[in-house]
Amino acid sequence: MSLVALSELLGATVRDATGTVRGRVREIAVAPQDHPTRIAYLIVKTPGGERALPADDVKSCGSTVRTVTESTRWGAYTPSDGVLLLKRDLLDQQIIDVYGRKVVRVNDVELESTPVNGHVLLNVVAVDVGARGAIRRLSKGVVPSFTLRLLLEKIPPRVIPWQFVDLLETDPARRVKLKIAYEGLTKMHPADIADIVEDLSAAEREAVFETIDEEVAAETLEELDPDVKVSIVESLDKNRAADIVEEMDSDAAADLLGDLAEEHSVEIQKEMQPAERQEVTQLLEFPEHTAAGRMTTEFIAVPDTDRVHDWMRVLETFEGSR
Numbered sequence: 001m002s003l004v005a006l007s008e009l010l011g012a013t014v015r016d017a018t019g020t021v022r023g024r025v026r027e028i029a030v031a032p033q034d035h036p037t038r039i040a041y042l043i044v045k046t047p048g049g050e051r052a053l054p055a056d057d058v059k060s061c062g063s064t065v066r067t068v069t070e071s072t073r074w075g076a077y078t079p080s081d082g083v084l085l086l087k088r089d090l091l092d093q094q095i096i097d098v099y100g101r102k103v104v105r106v107n108d109v110e111l112e113s114t115p116v117n118g119h120v121l122l123n124v125v126a127v128d129v130g131a132r133g134a135i136r137r138l139s140k141g142v143v144p145s146f147t148l149r150l151l152l153e154k155i156p157p158r159v160i161p162w163q164f165v166d167l168l169e170t171d172p173a174r175r176v177k178l179k180i181a182y183e184g185l186t187k188m189h190p191a192d193i194a195d196i197v198e199d200l201s202a203a204e205r206e207a208v209f210e211t212i213d214e215e216v217a218a219e220t221l222e223e224l225d226p227d228v229k230v231s232i233v234e235s236l237d238k239n240r241a242a243d244i245v246e247e248m249d250s251d252a253a254a255d256l257l258g259d260l261a262e263e264h265s266v267e268i269q270k271e272m273q274p275a276e277r278q279e280v281t282q283l284l285e286f287p288e289h290t291a292a293g294r295m296t297t298e299f300i301a302v303p304d305t306d307r308v309h310d311w312m313r314v315l316e317t318f319e320g321s322r
Contacts, residue, residue: 003125004061006086006109007137014044014053014065022046022071028111030084030124032179037162039111039122043077043085050077055122061113063145068119082177086124089167094204095127096166098184101192103199108133110159127165130158170203175211182208186216194223197232206235209244218247221256230259233268242271245280254283 012025023046031040039055042065051074059066084090090106097104108128114121128136132155139148166184169175185193185208193212197205197220209217209232221229221244233241233256245253245268257265257280269277302314 001112001114004111004113004122005128005133005136006091006111007133007140008063009042009061009065009111010087011140012061012063012065014042014067016067016071017069020071023051025065026050027088028086028122030086031082032084033082033177036179037123037125039124040083044074046071051075052077056119058120058122059118060120061122081171081174084167084178089169090127094168094200095160096168096182096185096196097129097160097164098166098188099160099164101188101196103196104129104160106133107131108136124162126159126161128157128159131155132157168200168204168207170207172207172210175207180211182211186212190216190219191223193220197224198228202231202235205232209236210240214243215247217244222248222252226259229256234260234264238264238267239271242268246272246276250276250279251283254280258284 006028009025009028013021014023014025016022023044025042026045027043029040029043029052030036030038034040041055042053042058044051044053051071053065053067053074057067057069057073059068086109090109093106094103095106096102106127106129109124110126110128112123112125114123132152135155136148136152139151143151164184166182167178167180169178169180174180185196188196193216197208200208205228209220212220221232224232233245236244241264245256248256253276257268260268269281272280302311
């Protein structure tokens, strides 16, 4: 088992079973619907056009890729939205580092090569977001391989394991095909999610809020600046926006709906469940900066015979006390 960098594989010569050079690696593809980390195929640029070299046909890989099959068995490459292309979709792209709770840019990708029955299994294991990945790419073809290896050994690694990576994809159809669900993001505290969201573009913010759990989305919205909050909600489908607003505290929901353009506010209210809609419309009747406008419809009631410690237990479990 060994590690190989994406930047090392890109442009590598490809020799088929006869030992003849047939082309160079242009891209590497993962098919998440089949396996979340396994390399499905390599796209090889040949004199006769681009070919899809099945990963199971790869015997060894590095600066040279050797295969167990002849090139005549490699089918023509056909583009598909259902695959993740590592160079196109990761290199120099922003991703969410769930562990570090921030948005970072990818400088390289680390693959694990494991020998199995005469060929190798290739899996994505991490993304490199540090100087080592950047230097490796910039020095390729300029600095001799031996010298480059010595240089890279002196640079501390800064990698994010693949399980802590959430991809940013703005196309709804691709998000479904690539199985992007932002599962890691939804396990974070809403305040941390809000910090990340504020570093994203408008389209990326919309993608996140279209995908994460409604309750998490509602709590995150309450942590955001008013202008950002309004921008996000107005970008969402009205049904999705209504689902999220319903999960908000009634006073926060009323404040948000009051800040929206009237047409957006009305459309969202129409899609809300009757009980939740009634709560916020009652609050919307009062000006925002009045006492009534700052109130909430949520309350607790306890018998007058209860003692202080009974009240404290109720307060600790009351959702409105957040």
